[in-house]
Amino acid sequence: MSALPLSGVKVIDLTRILSGPFCSMILGDLGADVIKIEAPGGDSVRKQGHMVEGLSWYFAGFNRNKRSMELNLRAPEGIAVLEHLLADADILTENFRPGTLEKMGLTEAHLEQINPDLIVVSVNGYGSTGPYADRPAFDFIAQAMSGYMATNGTPETGPLRTAPPITDLVAGLYAALGAVAALRGREQGGPAQRVEASMMMSMMSMLAYLSSNALATGRDPVPTGNDHPIASPYGLFRASDGDIAVAPSTEVIVRRFLAELGLEHLLSDPRFETNALRLNNRVALNALIDAALADGTQDDWIARLNRAGVPCGRVQSLTEALTDPQVAAQDMVLRVPHPGRGSVGMTGFPIKFSQTPLGVRHPTPELGAQGPEILRATGYSEAQIATLIARGVLGNGNEPVG
Missing domain, CATH: 3.30.1540.10 (formyl-coa transferase, domain 3)
Structure with a gap:
């Protein structure tokens, strides 16, 4: 079987919660080696949603095909480990507030010095420029501010949110697309670019004919519920x-x-x-x-x-829908074994490749479980790894960091 499309691509993933992990999961599904760097205690989603044998199915559904390293980035030694990993990486993904990387010392100039070929992919709430750049973001707020929420519901109900965290997911999807495009551009001799996708702007791009009509007429669409705003009967x-x-x-x-x-x-x-x-x-x-x-x-x-x-x-x-025969025929529901924790149900792969079908190469990683092996493969000695663990900088999958 041929290699997956992103085989050989190394991703250092600093993202957490949802928008960024969705982006890095897509890259991992496509074959990239995604190293998920988690703060001491891990991504907060590890403790949210339905839990079985201590494993969050919510977390599992967005962090397959990744390896986990628990790393204290508040310690100078932790930043040094991260810089070492970035030296031969292809992509860095992050979804901090704009400016956070710089506060960590990872300025654009410093990252270019570490690795001039590094593509930095950022997912944020509103974009890194403009009057809202520093605001905290959440899906509910992005749905409201993008104009999207106001188009849902009816005049009687008023604005309604969409149940799935749609702005997180669309921003993550755009970020993954941008990452792949930037890789292609680099392969063709172009520069290693910074890629950015924001929740509010990504959602606005999805408003289709609603935006077109508003721009043409200067009038807001009337929310029509399940009726179509520009077609009848529908x-x-x-x-x-x-x-x-x-x-x-x-x-x-x-x-x-x-x-x-x-x-x-x-x-x-x-x-x-x-x-x-x-x-x-x-x-x-x-x-x-x-x-x-x-x-x-x-x-x-x-x-x-x-x-x-x-x-x-x-x-x-x-x-x-999850038990629909068409969904089964498309392999869109997976049962993924997790050693010691049974199996987890999750949605499958909406992108189908004829020659390189996608699959779960790595089940959702235990917190920090692969940290020592990742460093070992990049040249760290056993003594150096033991020192990082002893100092509370690196987790080993068994003992908490810090």
């Missing part, structure tokens, strides 16, 4: 035994949808002849569609509409 409709999500995105598909329901004549009704008219008369149109769908079950209509080329599906609970 949304959740009620069959005899529950809701169906239907997405007729073009006039051709609208006609197919209405024809299947026996409602094609509505396209000659002055209220519904065009999409603009249908948007203005959405409530009346939706009521007619619900009345037609009430004659059949979810399964019946979903089968009929899909055969007719109308995108639709049932609203599934998360546990239903």
Whole structure:
């Protein structure tokens, strides 16, 4: 089997919580050797969420394919170890507040002196410049400030957050993409660049036609809940035994949808002849569609509409989605053995490679478990490693640092 796309790439990962670890997990999934540097006590997510045998499934789901080193970076010896690791690294990932690396002595000039080929990837809340650069960031706040939250919900509910920490995840995804692009640029003879992705700006880039319309008109979109802001009919409709999500995105598909329901004549009704008219008369149109769908079950209509080329599906609970046969066929739920802790369920790999399929090469690492072996492989003697452990600078996977 051929090597994974990022095989041979060394990543020193200073990130914690979610946005940064999601970025470094993607790089690890793609084949990079990710060395996760954790402060004494470890990433705080190690103690959050559902725990089995002392292992957080939340932490496990975002830190596979990494090796862990517990290192006290408040000690000069810890910074010296980090600098040693950076000397032959390809990428440094971090999600501190802007300026934190500099306070640690890792200025841009110093990092270039250590390793002129090092790519520094930063994930932060608002970007490293501008009036909000120093503010603490959290997904909920980034959802609110990006304009995203205001587009969710309805006029009655007011703004609503999205349940997953979407701004963390989108920023992490962009950071990983930026890291890969920077690697490619370096391979082509370009400079080793700094890459930055922020939660607020990443989320703003995802607002699609909502941003386009706001920029064109100067007006905010009206939150429409499950109805589409610029297409009708489109949304959740009620069959005899529950809701169906239907997405007729073009006039051709609208006609197919209405024809299947026996409602094609509505396209000659002055209220519904065009999409603009249908948007203005959405409530009346939706009521007619619900009345037609009430004659059949979810399964019946979903089968009929899909055969007719109308995108639709049932609203599934998360546990239903995780056990869906299509999800199983795509290997999107994994059970990963963790020695001494049983197995952990986690989502799989959404990117599929035909010749180098992705997999879990390393289960979620125990805190600091690989620290000594990592230093051993980079030239540290057993005596030097023992001294770092004795001084509370390095963890060995058994005793806490500090």
